[in-house]
Amino acid sequence: MTRLAREGLFGSLAKVNLLVCEPFMGKACRKPFGKAKRATHPLELVHSDICGPMNRFLAEVENQREMNLKLLRTDRGREYLSERRNRTLLEMARSMMAQANLPISFWGDTILTAAYILNRVPSKSVPSTPYELWHGRKPNLKG
Structure with missing residues (x-):
């Protein structure tokens, strides 16, 4: 929230009150390991589970964006x-x-x-x- 306010995404709203939200406490997990290549454009990199309606999703998104998927990253089912x-x-x-x-x-x-x-x-x-x-x-x- 602090970052959003600093970047001006709240526009002319009055000062945003940044209180600690107790229901969200304890949600933090350990930091991820390793760095992977970051995508810079839509559909350049898609993460997907092996199961699921991926074919329909890809067809809809490729049609909507008039772009083709470049890379699909999976984790072999993990x-x-x-x-x-x-x-x-x-x-x-x-x-x-x-x-x-x-x-x-x-x-x-x-x-x-x-x-x-x-x-x-x-x-x-x-x-x-x-x-x-x-x-x-x-x-x-x-x-």
């Missing part, structure tokens, strides 16, 4: 980046539901909200947001 991202989504959703005392019927909306947030927050490895990389413009976080 858990890796896509599983880690899914775990992050699940942890965020559980924390949000617990904090707001929401019934299980809000699970789908909470997952979508977590994905929305993650797509608009930069990571340490990439200086811009996934939204910006995909759409070519900064996300509007002004509310």
